[in-house]
Amino acid sequence: MNTALVSGLIILVLLVIMLLAGVPIAVALGISSVCAILPVMDTSVAVLTGAQRIFSGISVFSLLAIPFFILAGNIMNKGGIAVRLINLAKLITGRAPGALAQTNVIANMLFGAISGSGTAAASAMGSIIGPIEKDEGYDPNFSAAANIATAPTGLLIPPSNVMITFSLVSGGTSVAALFMAGYIPGILWGLACMVVIYFIAKKKGYRAKTKFTFKEAMKIILQALPCLLLILIVIGGIIGGIFTATEGSVVAVVYSLVLSLFFYRSISLKDLPKIFKESAEMTGIIIFLIGVSSIMSWVMAFTNIPTAVSNGLLAISSNKIVIFLLINVILLIVGTFMDMTPACLIFTPIFLPVCTALGMNPIHFGIMLIFNLCIGTITPPVGTTLFVGVKVGKVKIETVFRQLLIYFAAIFVVLMLVTYIPQLSLWLPSLMGYV
Template structure:
């Protein structure tokens, strides 16, 4: 048996066993990766190599953007930004069928784009819009399904921490290009869900009876402008080279903090320590996960496991459309059992060589893998956004899942479009001159 096959089997078997035992994925990754080094070198050298890989894996300047974007998202979640975005979305949806649910969809896209968190969007929007929808006669299952299905759009519409993680593990893919590439797929996801909401709302007779005067609409729009300006400042600054993604994340923190405390006055300085603590805990989990995954990345590169997988897939067929479909199926299955960050860290080094061998673009692959794993966040058994949306909506997974199936169908169609039409991802970054 070759070294690459043996190391691959060790990682796979030990990882599966430990995950089934309930071992945290970061610990499982670290232990299985160290054990996979043992056929190559003695135990003491294996441990030393693993330690070095952890520190080198997290000693990357661009990773500083992750804790700051997490902090900015937590500040926004508590700073009254959500309700302003909901009011802005109400202006857009008007009296269309299921207007409140449509508002939820647009607000999720806007809030997710600002906070970069699907779970934060599901929690903030569901807790605010859900009770209003219930008062107007919407069923809890209908409201929760619309909220859950569209919350992950913020992971595609920048800023997005998972894009920064992908950039790192993919060998330095442009963060600016990834940010721009995520806009159209993320918007298409939201629009597809709006179509589903439209037909379901017509079927059940859900219509909004609330009207707003021109003066009220103007007021709602003006109050939302500072929130939208955050997107312009941060994303615009990154795209046009005013500052890096890391510097942009710091700008996002400062802006959202000042806006929440002095602009909307919905947060006070005494709330900051609790937000810092929560952000530090989330950051610690992600950064440690990136560190231990660096061990596995080194093992795979050293033993040639990605090349082995690439040869195996290309040995099945040389039809790139079939191979892309196989990769999508695998990622969709993986996403139901694994959180996004570890999945990106594990499967990017495995499938990227296959993808590049097909002559495809590294940015397009990043959007494709993130899109697949976003779907995993709203599917059981490990869908974090699903569980948050169900809890906030006050429904059971069994009841809401029946309606989610319709959304899954619409989202899967968009996934196929994103997979097989690369320009949906590449047009914006190409047009803006970020990639050629």
């Protein structure tokens, strides 16, 4: 039996056993990776090398962007921007069928992009828009489903921490290029859900009851403008070469602090220690995962597991349409059981060589991977965004899940378009000279 097969089986079996036993995923990754290298390496050398890989894996300057973007997102989450973005979204949707649910979609796209968190978007928007929808006669399950289905769009629309993680694990794919590549797929996800909402709302007779005067509309736009400027300043600065993604994350923190403390005055200095603590905890989890996953990446490279997987997939079919579909199915299944960061860290080194061998651009692959894993955040049994959306919507998961099925169908169609039409991901990066 060859080394790649033995090591691969050890990783798979131990990882599944430990996860079923409730072992934290970072610990399970580290132990299974070290055990997988033992058949070809002395124990003391394997353990020492594993420790070295953890430190070398996190000693990367670009990783500093993650804690700063997390901190900026937490400041903005507490900074009172949700209501202002909801009012702007209401203005955009007007009196279309299901206007409040349509408002939820646009607000999720805006807020998710600013906060970089699908769960934060589902929580903030669901808790504010949900009660309003209920007062206007909307079915709570319909409202919750619309909120849940569109909350992950902000993970595709930059800035996005998982894109930074992918950049690292893929060997240095341009963060700016990934940021640009995420816009069209993220917007298409939101638009597909808005089409679904339109037809359901038209059938059920859900219509908006609010009209805005010109004066009210201008006030709403002016109040929301500072929030939107964060995206423009950070993404524009990165794309324009004014600063790197890491420096842009610091700019985002400073801007969000000034906006929340002095402009909106929605947080005070006494709130900052709690925000810093929450951000540090989230950062610690992600950075430790990245460090431990670098052991697995090294083991895979040392034992030629990616090559073995590539050869195995290509033995099934040489047709790239079939291979891409198979990879999508695997990622969709993985996403239902694993959080985005560890899944990205584990499966990027496995599937990226296969896709690049078939002519797929790494930027295109990154968006396809992230899109798949975003779907996993709204599917049981580990869909964190799904559970948050159900909780804030005060509904049962089984009734909401039935309503989510039609959204899943629409989102899957967009996934297939993103997979098989590379320009949906590559047009904007190529326009900016990244491809």
